[in-house]
Amino acid sequence: MYSGIHISQTDERPMYLQIMEQIRQRIAAGDWAAGKELPSIRALAAGLSVSVITVKRAYLDLESEGVIVTRHGKGSFVAEVNGLAGELQEAKLDEHLEAAAVIARGLGLTDEELAARLRRAARDLEKKK
Amino acid sequence: MNPLTRKLIERELHMHRWMIGASILAGLAGLAFVARGGSINFNVGFLIWLTTIVAFGVVVAMFGIASERKERVMNWVLSLPVAHGDYVRIKVVALLLCFCVVWITLSAAAIGLILAQPGLPDGLLPFAVLLCVFMLGNYSFVVCSALHVHSEGPMTIVIVVHNIAITLFMFAVAAIGDISSHMQGPVAVWNPAFWTVLVVELAVFLLLFTLPFFVAARRRDFI
Amino acid sequence: MSTFNPIEFRGVRKAFRFFTLDDLSLDLEPGQIMGFVGPNGAGKSTTIRLALGLLTPDAGEVRLFGHRMPEAQAVAKRDIGYVSDEMRLFQNATVGWHLRFVASIYPGWDEDYARTLLKRFNLRTEQTVKGLSSGEQMKAVLLLALARRPKLLVLDEPTANFDPVARHEVLGEFTDVLRDESRSILFSSHNTVDVERISDRIAFIDRGRLIDSRDKEDFLERWRRIELQVPAGATLPEIPHVVGRESDGQFATLTINQFTKDTLARLGGAVRRVHRMSLEEIFVANVMHHRETRSS
Numbered sequence: 045m046y047s048g049i050h051i052s053q054t055d056e057r058p059m060y061l062q063i064m065e066q067i068r069q070r071i072a073a074g075d076w077a078a079g080k081e082l083p084s085i086r087a088l089a090a091g092l093s094v095s096v097i098t099v100k101r102a103y104l105d106l107e108s109e110g111v112i113v114t115r116h117g118k119g120s121f122v123a124e125v126n127g128l129a130g131e132l133q134e135a136k137l138d139e140h141l142e143a144a145a146v147i148a149r150g151l152g153l154t155d156e157e158l159a160a161r162l163r164r165a166a167r168d169l170e171k172k173k
Numbered sequence: 174m175n176p177l178t179r180k181l182i183e184r185e186l187h188m189h190r191w192m193i194g195a196s197i198l199a200g201l202a203g204l205a206f207v208a209r210g211g212s213i214n215f216n217v218g219f220l221i222w223l224t225t226i227v228a229f230g231v232v233v234a235m236f237g238i239a240s241e242r243k244e245r246v247m248n249w250v251l252s253l254p255v256a257h258g259d260y261v262r263i264k265v266v267a268l269l270l271c272f273c274v275v276w277i278t279l280s281a282a283a284i285g286l287i288l289a290q291p292g293l294p295d296g297l298l299p300f301a302v303l304l305c306v307f308m309l310g311n312y313s314f315v316v317c318s319a320l321h322v323h324s325e326g327p328m329t330i331v332i333v334v335h336n337i338a339i340t341l342f343m344f345a346v347a348a349i350g351d352i353s354s355h356m357q358g359p360v361a362v363w364n365p366a367f368w369t370v371l372v373v374e375l376a377v378f379l380l381l382f383t384l385p386f387f388v389a390a391r392r393r394d395f396i
Numbered sequence: 397m398s399t400f401n402p403i404e405f406r407g408v409r410k411a412f413r414f415f416t417l418d419d420l421s422l423d424l425e426p427g428q429i430m431g432f433v434g435p436n437g438a439g440k441s442t443t444i445r446l447a448l449g450l451l452t453p454d455a456g457e458v459r460l461f462g463h464r465m466p467e468a469q470a471v472a473k474r475d476i477g478y479v480s481d482e483m484r485l486f487q488n489a490t491v492g493w494h495l496r497f498v499a500s501i502y503p504g505w506d507e508d509y510a511r512t513l514l515k516r517f518n519l520r521t522e523q524t525v526k527g528l529s530s531g532e533q534m535k536a537v538l539l540l541a542l543a544r545r546p547k548l549l550v551l552d553e554p555t556a557n558f559d560p561v562a563r564h565e566v567l568g569e570f571t572d573v574l575r576d577e578s579r580s581i582l583f584s585s586h587n588t589v590d591v592e593r594i595s596d597r598i599a600f601i602d603r604g605r606l607i608d609s610r611d612k613e614d615f616l617e618r619w620r621r622i623e624l625q626v627p628a629g630a631t632l633p634e635i636p637h638v639v640g641r642e643s644d645g646q647f648a649t650l651t652i653n654q655f656t657k658d659t660l661a662r663l664g665g666a667v668r669r670v671h672r673m674s675l676e677e678i679f680v681a682n683v684m685h686h687r688e689t690r691s692s
Contacts, residue, residue, distance in 0.1 A: 053589055058616060058672065086575050093564075093571045095429060097596040101613050143657070151665050177501050184497070188488065248483035249537065251450060253501060254473040256466070393452035393466075395445075 046083060051092055059094055063102040068111060071122055082112060082120040109133065177255060178263055185267035186274075189233055193274050196229040200279040210292045222279060227339055229275050230312040231332055237268050238319040239328060251395065258390035261320060265385050272312050280305040296358035299367045300346060306374045307342050311335055313381035320389040346370065400462035401425055402548040402580045403447055408456035410442060417442050417604045420456070424548075424597075427577035429570070431595030431612070432584035433679055438601045440584045441480070444552045447582070448478055460548065474502070477541030480552035484533060485525045491536055492521030495543075502544040510543035516565060531557040535566070542569055549573060549581045555590065563587075567594060592616075592675035600682055607686045612675075619678045620655040621671040624648045624663065635662050639685040651681050 049066045051059050070076040082088070085103055089096045103120055106112045114120045148158040186193075203225060206218030241247050251260060284301055287293045318331040347353045351366030403424035410417040417439045424430050434440045445451045446458050449469030458465040463472040485494055491514075499505040514521065517535040525533060534557055541549060549570070555563045571594050573579050585591050591598065592612065599609040608615075625646050626632050632648065637659075640651030651673075652659060660667060673681070 051593075053593060056672065059593070060613065086577060090571045090575045093568045093594065095571075095594050095596045095612060096427070096574060097611055097613055143661075147661055147664065150661075180497065180500060184486075188486070244487065245482055245484045246486055248480065249485055252448070252473065252476075252478040252480075252483065252541075253498075254470050256449070256470040259470060395450045 046088065046091060049092060051094055060098045060101040060105070063088075063092070063094075063099060064106055067102070067106060071111060076122050078122050078124050080122045082122065084119060109136075177253065178259070181250070181255070181263050182267040182270065185237060185264075186271055189236070189271050192229060192232060192236075193271060196225050196275045197278050200225040200275070201282060204279075204282055204286050207293070208286060208290060210290075222283065223339065226276060226279055226308050227311070227336060230272055230308070231315055231335060233268060233271050234312070234315040234319050235332075237271070238264060238316070239325075242323070257392065257395045261385050261390040264320065265316060265382065268316050269313070269382065272309075276305070276309060276312075294357050294359055295361045296355045298361035299352060299363060300356050303346060303352070303367065303370055303374065304343070306371060306378070308339070310374055310378035310381060311338055313378050314338075317381045317384050320385045400459070402461060403582060404457075404459040405443075405446070406457045406459075408446060408453045408458055410446060410451060410453050412442075415439070415442075415604060417446075420606055422599060422606060422609065424580055424582055426580055427574065428596045429574060429581040429583055429594055431591035431598045432582060432601065433586075433588060433591055433598060433675070434584075434601035435683065437603075439604045440601060441482075441552055443601065444478075444480070444550060444582070444584060447550060448473070448476070475547040476550060477544055477546035477548070478550045478552075479534075479537050479541045479554050481534065481554070481556040482552070483537060485536060485540075487524075487526040489525060490521060491519055491523050491525065491528075494525070494536065494540055495521060498540045498544060504545045506543055506545050509545070510539065513539045513543060513569070516569075517562075531559065531562060534558070535562065538566060538569075542573070545579075547579055549579075549583075551581065551583045551585075553585055554583070555585065555587060563590065570594060588674070588676035588679060598675070600679060602683045602686060605686075608682055615675065615678055616672065618652075618654050619673045619681070620652045620659075621673055621677070622650045622652060622659075622663065622667060623669040623671070624650065624666045625668050626666050630666075632666065633662050633664070635659055640681055653682070653685070 049063065051062055053059070055062060057065075067076070067082075076082075082103070083091065085099045086096055089099045092099070103112065103114065107114050107120070110123055112120050113123050144162075145158065148161075153161075200222050203218045203221030203223075206214045206221065208218075241250075247260070251257065255263070283305070284298065287295065287297050287301055315331060315335050319328065322328050322331060349366055349370070351364055352370070355362040355364075401423050403422065405420050405422040408417065408420040415437065420439075420443065422443075432440055432443070442451065446453055447460065447465065449458075449466030449472070452466050460472040461475060463469075465472060495510060499507065499510070517532075517539060519528075519532060519536055519539065525536065528536065534554065538554060551570075555566055558566065567590055570581060570583070573581060583591065583595065595612050597610065598612050598615055600607045624632065626648060627646060635650075635652070637652050637654035638650050639653045640649075642649045660670070
């Protein structure tokens with residue numbers, strides 16, 4: 045079910061983020077359909093040979109993003125309405141941009157300088173991939 | 174006796190089975206020489222019989238204890254549900270059993286030979302008994318030492334002492350007039366001198382056999 | 397019995413001639429893997445031996461599943477699999493003999509799992525232990541510990557002699573143990589990459605003292621290396637939790653052990669890059685920091 049998920053320890057990104065991203069990919073692609081039950085935290089941890097706490101964190105964060113839903117005692121499931129996930133991500137983006145604006149104000153940057161920095165950051169991200 | 178204890182004792186016996194078998198055969202071969210009569214055959218055969226028992230004792234004690242410790246097998250055994258004290262006690266009992274298989278067989282055969290063989294005076298019997306019991310005590314000395322001494326130097330000294338002790342013992346007993354004067358006689362003489370030596374031997378054996386139970390088994394640290 | 401922690405150390409002290417393990421308090425909770433990391437001579441093996449009842453503490457208490465050690469070690473060890481790189485099997489016996497021996501002692505022995513592991517580890521029952529390589533011998537010891545399905549696995553450098561393939565196999569078996577949330581593992585190793593991967597909780601030990609013990613993700617989130625460039629004449633804003641500072645000219649690298657968003661805000665534009673740290677880097681920085689603070 046998840047043998048394609050691979051955790052790299054040489055990747056800059058922490059393990060829990062890698063797990064989250066690969067689960068989100070499967071959900072977005074439709075491989076993991078809405079309402080599908082996710083493997084239990086322990087089962088996924090054992091399957092990927094990673095610590096339980098890492099998978100736990102990934103599931104918690106995915107839940108706070110609204111990508112998955114955890115029903116106490118029953119397990120975790122792919123969220124029914126995935127538009128919700130997008131909305132939560134957008135809220136997160138706004139939060140980060142606001143924080144950046146605050147710092148920029150503190151440094152005395154103009155809006156154009158801030159925008160330029162944002163474009164450079166996005167370009168650097170592309171280069172890293 | 175709990176199953177693990179029994180298994181560990183069985184394992185010890187099983188592991189030394191070839192040595193046990195070979196020693197019994199060698200000792201009996203020595204007695205076969207003696208049985209042929211004549212003083213050269215007696216000396217040769219007696220030497221073979223004696224050396225077999227003494228050497229077996231040392232080898233079994235060393236294999237059973239010192240090399241297990243050195244090769245870290247002890248560490249694995251202690252990962253099983255057995256306490257350090259248990260391990261010591263089981264070792265003492267198991268190694269004594271191994272020795273007894275050889276010792277009882279060869280002692281009984283020797284005594285039987287003295288009784289059956291007309292060329293061997295029955296007067297030898299008390300000396301033979303004292304010698305056999307001495308070897309039991311001597312073996313306990315090596316086992317007891319191996320359990321308390323952890324370095325090779327002192328252990329080598331123990332082994333040398335153990336090997337020489339037999340000769341020293343025979344000289345000492347020969348010096349006791351009340352025993353040596355009857356050795357060549359046709360009748361076994363069980364006099365007070367004999368009993369005294371026997372009691373001392375048994376006391377020493379008991380002391381050495383039980384010492385590990387009170388000392389080595391009670392050690393707080395096993396490294 | 398199920399309410400007791402698999403391992404509990406309370407104020408344990410053990411003194412040797414040149415080394416003292418002091419005031420050690422440690423808990424391993426059920427369903428957890430704890431990684432135990434420390435330099436050579438720090439006291440890792442001593443701690444593990446105290447846990448198994450092979451050493452008696454001078455002060456304090458050691459309990460395994462509530463059993464007081466070393467007094468109750470024989471009982472406690474019924475539920476434990478202990479593997480160390482300092483142990484070997486009976487050299488003249490076969491792998492099969494050991495399997496039968498251990499199977500007869502442990503009621504929880506899983507024969508099917510033992511057979512699976514034999515195949516996976518590429519061992520055969522007819523092989524004499526003497527003829528196995530040191531890595532294979534270690535695998536055999538691990539097999540004997542794993543197949544009894546213990547409630548607690550205590551591992552002291554279990555992968556010391558392993559090639560990468562063997563390590564990968566064995567690590568998989570360890571994480572598999574935790575499918576059952578009532579089972580736990582204490583895993584002491586120099587291999588910080590493996591420890592980082594599979595541990596839920598990590599304890600650092602140095603020179604006889606426990607210097608840090610927290611959830612792995614906590615460690616990974618709190619520690620950062622921050623590269624800065626501070627133009628000549630300007631001073632760096634003071635920020636808390638700096639445990640290491642290296643600089644030449646305008647450029648500096650700070651090691652932080654309690655990183656928050658606030659940290660970046662305070663440092664502002666001086667920040668060139670923020671690096672997460674691997675467990676190995678955290679471990680070295682942590683040890684250095686503690687040694688400095690101890691000597692001052």
